[in-house]
Amino acid sequence: MYVIHLRYTGALAEIDDALEAHRLYLGRQFDAGAFIIAGPKVPRDGGIILAASMDRDRLDAIIAEDPFSQQRLAHYDIIEFKATRLAPDLNLPQSPWL
Template sequence: MFILSLTYKKSNDEADRHMESHLAWVKQGYDGGMFLASGRKVPRTGGMILAKGERSAIEAYVAADPFALHGVADYEIIEVAITTALPQLEDLKG
């Protein structure tokens, strides 16, 4: 599993200008089965996405995010080997 941590490099106003296309990109990630959960950081300095799949595929998908394409946010991709989870989240274990 991967944690995709987005950190805004530009203002929230600039992020808002690209939010619709970013959210469409996020929806495609869910539709394709790559994304498991997502949301904003509090305070609003970026966001977070939980993802599954091959690292190379995730890296390629992240590069196509409108936030990345327009320099709105930097991504940190963190791989996590889940060893313990609630019973309903057992599928996350690798």
Template sequence: MLILSLTYKKSLEEADRFMDEHLAWLQHGYERGWFLASGRKVPRTGGVILATGDRAEIEAFAATDPFVTNGIADCEVTETLLTTAAPGFEILKS
């Protein structure tokens, strides 16, 4: 399991300018089967994506996020080895 943590470096107004492009990028991640869930941090300082797959491929894809390429956010990738999950969430386990 990979956790992608996006942290805004610019204002929410700047982030909103690129939101449609970012959402299209997210959709590609879901279509490729990499992304399992995503959403905004609260308070809204960035976002989080739960992903599965080859780390190098996902890191390379993360570098193409419009938020990253336009200097809106940094993306930190954390790999986890989940061994326990609630019923119905077994896909999260490594």
């Protein structure tokens, strides 16, 4: 799995202009099973995405499709980890890339 930390590099006005396209992109990735959780940071200077396990090259290609990436509005820090514990009664979807 991956934690993706987005840090905005563009002005908030630029982020707001690209936000609808970014949300459509997120929706496609959730539908495809690539993303599990996503949301803005508080304060609003970026966001966090939890991504399913997959080849890193595949993840990099997915991130390259993000309008924030294409417009150079965010920097992405990516942390890979192996989930070994899960809270009781919490079920994570299975990725098609496992």
